[in-house]
Amino acid sequence: MNPTFFPSNNTHRAAWAAVLLALWLLGCAHLPTGLAPPDTVKPGAVMYGVVPPLFGHKPLQDVTARLDYLQELGVDIILLSPINATDDPSSISYSITDYFNLRPDFGNVEDLKQLVGEAERRGIKVMMDFVPNHTSTAHPFYQDVQKNGKASVHYDFYDRDNAGQITHYFDWVGLPNLNYDHPEVISMMTRAFKYWIHVAGIDGYRADAAWGIRQRAPQVWHPLIRELRAIDPGVIMVAEAGARDPFYIRNGFDLAYDWTEELGHWAWKPVFERVHRAGSLIHEALTKNQYAPRAVLRFLNNNDTGLRFITRYGLDVTRVAAVLQHTVPGVPLVYTGDEIGAEYEPYEDPPPIAWEDKHNLRQLYRRLAGLREALPAIHSGxxxxxxxxxxxxxxxxxxxxxxxxxxxxxxxxxxxxxxxxxxxxxxxxxxxxxxxxxxxxxxxxxxxxxxxxxxxxxxxxxxxxxxxxxxx
Incomplete structure (x- = not known):
């Protein structure tokens, strides 16, 4: 979900957060053991963003049925868009009502375990897109607050502004921010992250709106990720945040997005809108404020980019851009159907993909994945x-x-x-x-x-x- 800034929180909480942040910054001069992310993403890895209902009407089972296809494509990691219980029937929903249960229209826990197990047999890791920043207004915590007000045991579970109103970002009025200054919120969310590792063998997470928690409670991420790696040292963590901010890699994330310093703004967008100047614009995007280039998630499409890249810029540019995406430092994110030039808008509930490669793109994507694995110069040079x-x-x-x-x-x-x-x-x-x-x-x-x-x-x-x- 794409970010924006929100007005500051109440004075007391902001002051306490400032003290914690100052202590954290003081410690950054000598980073504690485990703070730098381990080598959890293999050199040359290709990540594939999966929107389960675009694979079929039995989403988790249908993803499992296409694992051979993804393996042949050269995929090393699949990232499932949110599969937790929700009050929103859309194909992609960040409105979570239960972090410990799945969407029944996608499948059940056994379906997820089967998917993870079959993926592991093929050498593919499975990640979940997790939503720790906020809940749905239909979440039992929020419903209890609405019913009982200050008498609710969950009243302080939500972030509030100076007027005492629960905060949210953008126009996301149905997605109230959680209060990470509350220890029970941190405890609950940490248990939720651990749960799917224990129950289904999940290999990692994309932390949706990681930037939001970083704004409100930056002290949360390092100890949370350290607890996850105590269970599985190889757990992969992707921050929905800009890779140019060193905070995320310093605090244990493996990857962050290829954004400019402005949250949610794709660093490569100007390149394709002014191709006559592509050379200088690419150079700027690849060299400006690059804290950890190999930790950058490189994408042409994702859940927030609307119309697909091929729709906006055409087949010829798509071919050249795919080569760029796979050969610069970082990890390429191939999103559902990129390799066949699928055209849709993720939040418009498109039907399942037919998987017809009418543009003859799949061979290019497979070749690029193979070169990333075979050539040391490309994967780690x-x-x-x-x-x-x-x-x-x-x-x-x-x-x-x-x-x-x-x-x-x-x-x-x-x-x-x-x-x-x-x-x-x-x-x-x-x-x-x-x-x-x-x-x-x-x-x-x-x-x-x-x-x-x-x-x-x-x-x-x-x-x-x-x-x-x-x-x-």
Whole structure:
């Protein structure tokens, strides 16, 4: 769910939160053991966002039935959109009424256990999209507050503003914020996170609106995640928050979203709205305030992006963007149907997908997943940008693990061909120049040679994506 700022809370609570935050910041100079996230996401991993009802009318069972398909696609982790009990019958609902039960229209606990078990047999991890920031107004806690007011034992379970009114973000009037200064709220939510690890073997969580809890009670996340890793050291944690804020990785999250400093704003959006300047815009997005580039969740689509990328920008740009998504540092999130160019809006309750690959995209996605796994340069190599100068629609970078394992990625996002001039450092020129190269996507073989000034020139056709690797 997409974030925005909300007015401050009551004075007393804000003052106490400020004290806690100051103590936390003081401790950040020497991070305690376990604060840095463990190596829970394997190098080269591909995550797949699953909207269960788009898989069929028996959602959890139908996801299980397509695990062979996802395995063949090269998926390592599936992330289920919220499956907890809700009062909202929509395909995707963040209005939770019970954190310890599932939506009956999606399936039961046995269905979930079967899904996790079958996924594990195929080497695929299963994560849940969890909603700790708020409850539904239909949640029993909130209903008790409405009925009994200050006499309710749950009265202080909800965050309140200076006027004593329960807070919420945006226009989410039906999604009241929980009060994480209350120890029983922290205890309840920690038990809920642990529950699905114990009961179903869940491998991790996406924490919806993690930014909201960070605003109101930043002291919560580190000890909560530490408790989860005491049960399963390999639990994967994804923050719905911007990866440019170091807070999340410092507090145990493995991944956060590819947003700008402004919450909810996709860092790559300007690239595709002004493709004639794609080179400089990509360069800015990939290099500005990058705290931990390998901890960035790279997406073209997710639950909040509305119309699918292919609908907005077309098939040709989609192909080039998919190559970018899979070859830069970070973990690509392929969302339900991306690999076949499915067109829908997640919150408009689309029908189950037909899985017809009418754009012939699946082979590209499978190839990219395979290259991420096979090439050390792509899955864990250093990232060296080689941006063409001027207002170019093209971009280039090299991923390098060592002198024998490297990949030069060349991209042109526009419908016009581009003569690209690259200005690599001298050691990169020596590495590339004269080498026998092969495009890992098309199989085309070539050699690149620098001129006397150390410049590399290359003609890129319209909508080109190349991954040049040394011939073995």
């Amino acid at each position: 250093d990232f060296i940008p080689l941006p063409p100068r001027g207002g170019s629609s093209a971009y280039a970078f090299i991923r390098i693990a060592d002198r024998h394992n490297w990949a030069l990625v060349l991209l042109n996002f526009d419908l016009f061909p581009e003569m690209v001039t690259l200005y690599p450092p001298k050691d990169i020129v020596e590495l590339i120049s004269g080498s026998a190269l092969k495009d890992a996507l098309s199989g085309t073989r070539m050699r690149l040679s620098a001129d006397g000034a150390g410049e590399l020139k290359m003609h890129l056709d319209a909508y080109t994506a190349m991954i040049l690797i040394p011939e073995q």
